[in-house]
Structures are given as structure tokens and as C-alpha cells.
Amino acid sequence: MPTPPSSATLALRRLTLHDLPDCLELAQNRGWYPDRRLWTLLLTAGTGYGIDDPRGGLRAVCVSHRYGPEERPGLTVLSMLLVHRDHAGQGLGRRLLGEVIAHEPVEALALYASEERVPLYEDLGFHAAPAGDVETLEGRFARVETVPGVRVRRATAGDLRALLDVDREIFGLDRTPLLTRLPAFADGMSLAEDDEGQVLGFAALRTEPHTALLGPLVAREPALARALVADLAREVRTPLRIVLEHHQEELRAWLTRNGLRPVLRSRLMLRGTPALPGDRLRRYAPLSTATG
Template sequence: MTIRRLTQDDLDACTRLAEDRDWLPERHKWRLLFEVGEVYGIDAPDGDGLASTNVLTRYGDDQAVVSMVLTASRYARQGLARRLMEHAMEQAGDRTVSLFATDNGRPLYEQMGFRAIGGVVKHTGVFEGEPSGRTRPAAEADLDDIVKLDAELFGTDRSALLGRMFDFGERVRIADGGFGHCWRNDDNTVIGPVVARDEESARALIGDLALDAGGEVRMDLDEAMDGLVTWAVAHGMGHPWRTARMVCGGDLPGDRARQFLPFMQALG
């Protein structure tokens, strides 16, 4: 079975594969991944859609993220995910590669040399609170400052991705020394990324974005940030579900303590 680079023409097949594995279809998210990443797949031998997929997203010359590692249930345990992972790792070259792993996927990643460096816990709920008065809506004229701050704190170039926030997302907000974004997924509004020089600014950005969104929101909180997790839970965020952050090939660049929420787990 041949690995090929997928295109937007394969979007329907990708969403059907996701639903086969009891994931949401997430068409909006898939479209972004096609724009900023490299989507790889193996066609199903029976002619019915895709047998397996993954996505490689590169940031500059030193970092990459692997995501959307999916195999159709009827082709499970036939080595397809491993073949696609090996292909993505080849394409990544000398970059440090990271991903978020479920318990089911973690054994494969460990066999391929990934190591766990922490965890992220998804919390969902209706945020309860008042506007902070510390943030304001961002405009595209703010993008240069956003990209500059992100390059410093994230540690590599995400300008191609960040430039899409204003079209892809629902809101972008900035604070003194920070920025945040939220985007609509199938069943909730995801808060992220949030990058800031201090936790108080991050809380203001997260809270104001959540209040802007209304309804159910999702926050993928670093389990090591005890204070932020406690704050979020106190403001109505619950239903925790953990994934492991894993890395292969070196240490992640940047200041992880100031990266408060990822854009989405699929993008690191």
C-alpha cells in the first residue's frame, strides 16, 4: 500500500475515517491542517476511502508536530500507523518532533523513540466569570507584534499559522505582553493558542475569550500549571481528559511555562 500526500479533495475521506474511529468529523480543523501542514494517507485496499492518515506540521527549521494518526477500524493492527509515522519522521528530518498521545497510541510512539515530557488535560464547560478589563480585540495590524512575541516565547517561527487566526478563528485578543485566540470546532469553542509573559495576563485572555464565545468552551491545560488548572475549574471548567505530550529528537525550544494553551493539540 502506497503512502501519498493528500489534498483538500480528500477532505471527505478524512472526515469519514475520523468518524469510523468515533472522532468528530472536524472539517474546519482538517481544512486548516491541509493549509499549514502535510497530510499523508494510505488508500484503503477495498476502494472505500482511506485506510490510514497522519499530519506533519513544520515550524521553522527546528520543530515539527505529528497529529491525526488514524487507522480505519477494519485495518487496525496491520502496521499502517507505523508506516505513516516512519514516513512523517523522515520528512521531518533533523527537527525535534512532538505530539500528543492517547493511551492507545503511546506504545507505538515509545517504540519509535518518543518520550513523555508531561501531560495536557482537556477541560470543557461554560466559563463563569466577568470581563477582566485587561484585554482588547486584536486587529491584523497587531499581527507583527503577535508574531514577534510568539517567536520569542514559542521559540520558533509560527508566523504562517498565526497569520491565519483572523480568518480561521472567532476572536483574537491581546493584552500587555500576551495574545490569545479562539476557534469554533464541531461541538464547542476551543481557546488557544494563549501565549503570555505571566499567568495573570493569560487568565485575563482566556477568560475574556471564553466570555466572548459564550456556550461550551474547551481548554487544553498543561497539568503542570496547577494554579491555572485550579482557576479554570473554579470558573466552571470540568470533564478532564488527559493526553501525554511526547517528544523525539531533542528538547522543545522556547519557554514552555509561558505557553499557556496550544493552538490545538494537532498543532502543538
């Protein structure tokens, strides 16, 4: 039997939706849940990169999301760096990420790292962001009453422009390619508004067989964030999961009082920029650490 070619000789290529089955298989190979809906979003709203295995499937993948004007993005978020178990420990992940970084036209890069991967990313020029960690909370959310003084309703397609405007204000960059796909990706979206109908924040929820995932969560003040969570979680019968910006201590305390507990922590790492754009005090939860 011929010897399989070395990973060092295999070329990087762009992924498409045709590669979705191989991405799911690779995720499962690494012990991740093969989240078809999330991977579909990543490969359509972002850019997937992969290294093929000549025997079939993928040896490694990585995904990037660019935010800001198409002709001059202001930030790229990198995620989903996965290497097949049969090829782990050979430097393939380092090589793949290095080549993806070289392909990016943006200097400002961000990613979320587990503790064991921090040294790899530091070697590639990333640094830990001050107070930039996120914490995943999960649990059965208590049935809370509607937060008084806040108008919350379910979002419709007609609200998309207003959602994009408030997101751009708070996130600091345009995320149209991601957020225009949110209605199809999520099972429910809610928005908070003032008496004149101006949108003050929004959140989305998607359900999986055993968990409901809430995010993004963007709001101009903590009471609005609580109201959005309460509205979307009202009908949830499974454990609720949210990836919370670590500095949002007030919302974290409210969530823990209502049944959620920390299960995971990830570190925000940056390259080419000292901090993320936008208003971190009004940014509560990303859609996922895969999208930022």
C-alpha cells in the same frame, strides 16, 4: 470478487485539500468529530500524508507541522494518526508513522499521545517528556469581571506582526504558516498589551455547535492569561474547552474555580530532543494537540 491489495503494498502520498472529504470520513469512522475547519487548517498550514484505499477513500492518515525557518526547521509536530477500522491492528499505523518520520528533515519531533498509544510511540523512538502532559478542561465558564490592571482588546489584522513576534519569543520558533491562518480559523482573537501598546500575549477562540475551543494561549504572566480567557469567554454560551499545559497550576486552579473540569489528559512525547523549545512557563495552551 478480487481480493483487495494488502496495505503493505500501498504507497504513501501527500494529501491536499481535495482529500478533505476523505479525511473527515476517516475521522468519523474512528469515532472522532469530523472537524472540517480544523482539518482544513491542518492540510493547508501543515503537511498531510495518506495511504489510499483502492476501493475509495483513505486507509490511514497522518499530519506534520514544521516550525522554524523554512530552510532549517527546528521542530516537527506529528498528529492525527488515524487508521480505518477495517484495517486496524495490521501494523498500518506504525508503518505510516515510520515513513512520515523518514520523510521529515527535522530530528526534533513531538506528538501528544493517549495512554494506549504510548507503547507504539516508544517503539518508534519517542520518550515521554518530563512534566510535558496537557489536560483538557471543559465546562460552563462563570462570568468573571475584567482582570484589573490588564489592558485587553480584540486583535485586528494589523496586529499580526506583533503577535508573531511575541509567539516566536515564547514558543521559541517561528510559526508563521500556522498563525497567519489563525484570523480566518478563529471566531475571535484577543491580545494583552502594556500602556505603550506592546503586545504581551494573545489568545484565540473558535466556536462549534456545542463547544467553544480556546487556544492558542500565549502570555508573559498568569494575570495576562486570565484576562485573555475572561475577555474571549465573555460572550460564550456553550461549554468552554481548553487544552492546558499541565504545569500551569495557577491558571488551572482559576479555571476550575470558574466552572471548568478536567475531561482528558494527553502525554507529550519527544524524539531527537530532550524538551520543547521556548519558555514553557509562558506557554499556556496550544491551538490544539494536533498543532502543538
